Amino acid sequence: MTEFTRGGRPVAVDRLDRWVTFSTVGDAELVSLTGEIDLANAPEIGRAIVARIETADKVLIDLTTVSFLDSAGVRLLDALIGDLDALHKPTRLVVGRTGAARMTLQLCAFREDLLATDLDRAAAELES
């Protein structure tokens, strides 16, 4: 569909925010992922996250509304956590008790200390 343009340039429809949005909880950067994360969108989402959390000291990644997560998504999370660990930035992944994301992460044997089920509690853990 042709989009109305401003100043001669087409307004970019930001498709990425269908999968990833950013906010802050306390002094932690909150990365909220949602929908299906797979080979098709993981690299782009990864770039957006890296650009955003560069200056953050603590990072929360909320996966509770992720309905599908494949190995490309796992690769993305794995790389992010590796980088953050290396910089000694505390990180938590918030995942529901059940669901596609938890299944994939468990199958990949993610460290339990990284996983939380509740956003508020994870935020509180990072505060302390």
Add this chain to the structure above:
Amino acid sequence: MTHELRPPWDEDPDDLYEHAPCGYLTTLPDGTIVRVNQTFLTWTGFTRGELVGHRRFRDLLTSGGQIYHETHYAPLLRMQDEVHELALDVVCSDGRQLPTLVNSTLSRDESKQPRAIRTMIFNATERRQYENELLHARQIAEASERRVRVLQQIVADLSAAPTEAEVAEAVVRAPESAFGAASSSVYLVDGERDLIYAVVSTDPTTGNWDDMPRSSDRAVARVAERGDLHVVNSVAEARSHFPDLVESMRRSGRNTVVLLPLTTGPTDEHSGVHTLGVLAFSFKGERKLTDGELRVVRLLGQQAGQALDRARLYDDVRRREDRAIVLAETTRALDEQHRLLPRARRVVERLLLKVTDWAEVRLQVGAAPIVESAGGPRPDDILLQQRIEKVTAAGEPIFADDGDQLDCSVLPLTARGLVLGTLALRMTPDRRGTAAERAFLTELADRAGLALENARLYEQERQIARTLQRSLLAGDLPSGDTRFALETHYQAATYDLEVGGDWFDAFLITKDKLAVVVGDVVGRGIEAATTMGQLRSAVRALASNEAGPARLIEGLDRFVERVESARMATVAYLEVDLSVGEVAYSCAGHLPPLLQAPAGSPEYLLQARSAAIGSRAGNRVRTEQRRRLPAGSRLLLYTDGLIERRTRPIDKGFELLAREFARRRDAPLQGLAAALADTMVGRDHPDDVCMLCLTLGTEERIERTIGADRMQIALLRADLRAWLVAHEVEPDCRDAVLLACSEAVANAIEHGYRDDPFGTIDVVATVTAEAVEVRVTDQGIWRGAVSDAARGRGLQLIRDSMDQVLFDRSDGTTVTMRRNRQETS
């Protein structure tokens, strides 16, 4: 006393000889003077002794006279023995020249040998003067005649000169040919800008060519102001009256400068004259101009002034015509573009073409201003911004002045009293400044403002219509029932046109009865969008468990009697009884739905056809057709934009659609409509396209084929997920199957088809009470053990999430995976 008795005429011959009223000379044949009378001696101041025996006659002549003596006098005398009235100048003792007329006779002896020459000399001083005067008078007459001829030619040239520049060209040549001036220049008065500027000169190396204000002290400006001829006769005179002339007069060796105002108005008085220009010409050395010449010079000033006046009027008329043409053309050019941005673009492009070397339209609409500019170089941004703000606030134009740092005019673009934005432009040098140009720009800005405001309103209306249409089309479609699945697609025409009247809708009449409809309302724009909304509501209101498609369309026929804008709308309406898998449909003037059963060829549903809604001439007997469809059947409803192309007969459109639809029978439902539209109409489509695709029943076995494109994995997953849900597969098992299947497909894309973007992947899944089995097949190349860590993780995920996994690499790769359903219990 005797001599006293002589009568007066009885003269003494000696005395007569000596004191005769003419000079007598007697010479030898070689010219040596032997006798001379007193009269000659008195005239010439010589003594007898100086001449007699010492000088020849020819020695007494001027050098020119001596030559004449040689060539004429002596030979004639020798031949004829006498010569008469030869004009010779005698040089007197004090060097004075005495004009004379000479008669001589040659006397010969018995043997005919020359013996002596007798010469009589008349004083011709008076007579020569008289002759000279005659000659001079003739010269004056000739010069005057030449001048008149030159001036006549110039006046003829002037009357034929249509522009100021050509008038100036004609005038500037006059002083040289008419008066022998060394050089001349023409200055014109620009009343609008209160300036005098040089336009042409025969010698551009002299003088000062800078523009000057009319109030300047320079000689040209002073003379223009006074409106009367002024002659500067010397450098000294210039120094006391017009010091600005001194330097160039001295440098170019001029002593006389004439400054002639070129005027119109009464010729006899100076009070009413209007100076349009100044002709300046100068002479090397001193040159006195006679009264006659000055009269002619004044005449020239009047003639040239009138010619300038005429040319100015003519120039004005032509400029006005030019401007009118530019305005008309611009208006027409703007009318060709309906949308705001292209229209703004066109404004600056037109200006660049005709008027300016840089132009910018800035519109304050929406969140960010629209800016379109053309040409260059760009003026200083900060200054420009300041001027734009001033103009926007005041709603009044600011024009570029001379010496303006910005050198840009900014005009408000107004419509209905509101400042919509600004038009900034830099004029090409020849169009700057004048009041007429300002009026022209103001009118241009007015027209542009109106055209842009109209485009903005159009854009706004279009936007409203789009929004309305989107809100209607984006309404919630029924989902979550495993007995059917829906996919819709809408794409607007590529080119700018208004919103079309294409629409679709789907809703559940009862929990077992689904209605789907695709329609097309006549017309475009906001009215079509509104009508579409009304018709859509009417369909929903009229649909009932009992009515059926034929009676619903009859209801629409009654509806358009009240909503006239919906008349001649077309509709394909279809009801599905989900409990038995039976469809009932009716088409009112609409293209037939396309059916693809799980097995067999695609088929257009051509029964139950009648005329458009509310048609007065067409067949309005509404009928319906019923048909049972096997599970897995797909139906496609669409509007004409999908198959109608100007370059393709409609038969071919139907054929192509059927073929493409069949070819994709195994493609995931999600994205199917968009892919079909892409194939059928491509990116470049003149019409809106609206599609609704319906899949009926749950297949026992799902078979899908997708391209080796990672974007398609999600589409496949959607179908597979719906299929697993329909078969009530437990969430854990479902998620595991979706993950393993996605990984297997990703593996085929990233590994098997690494070098083949056109590869396809087949996915087949079956479900039983005990297990779900999925087979993923590609024809890609097996590359030995997987070394890529990432892919390795994917393969590991497949193994971990499934109970049995089998890789077969005999022909491409086939991954067969099985997941038991009872694991969690």
